[in-house]
Amino acid sequence: MKNYKEEAITEKKLIHVSTTCNKCGKTKEPEQVDHYIWETFAYDFAIHFKEGSQYEEQKWMFDICEECAIEFVKTFKIVPQYFNGSTSSQSQKVFDEWKKTGQINNALYYNSMLSSIKKGL
Structure with missing residues (x-):
């Protein structure tokens, strides 16, 4: 015990x-x-x-x-990899716009995503 x-x-x-x-x-x-x-x-x-x-x-x-x-x-010249989920060349445009406004431009973002998807096909 x-x-x-x-x-x-x-x-x-x-x-x-x-x-x-x-x-x-x-x-x-x-x-x-x-x-x-x-x-x-x-x-x-x-x-x-x-x-x-x-x-x-x-x-x-x-x-x-x-x-x-x-x-x-915002001090970066080049978009960080995977910024807002995208890796396309359009990402730089989305990033540059975001740096100016602080907001994601939905039209640019969706075009960026579509471009990324098309490249994957």
């Missing part, structure tokens, strides 16, 4: 309470977006510098809020 005793165990655990954007300094607390999901709408980045770089073997990690991430992407 096994004999047991009851014992209280305490455990230390890290609990995510907020994220601070390394660029603008705003701190955001997680908000519930689904029954089980809490989100801060901040994105973590890591840069692993390659051999030959002046920062060789360094790894920089930082968090950027959604607003700063969007502003950063």
Whole structure:
């Protein structure tokens, strides 16, 4: 027969309470977006510098809020791959328009998607 005793165990655990954007300094607390999901709408980045770089073997990690991430992407000259789900040559037009207005031009977007689908056939 096994004999047991009851014992209280305490455990230390890290609990995510907020994220601070390394660029603008705003701190955001997680908000519930689904029954089980809490989100801060901040994105973590890591840069692993390659051999030959002046920062060789360094790894920089930082968090950027959604607003700063969007502003950063708006500085790009070339459309990011899979911007708004498309990889066609029309994507650059959609991207350039989005950078100016902050809105996806639906007509350009759908033409971009159709062009992408036609190339796949």
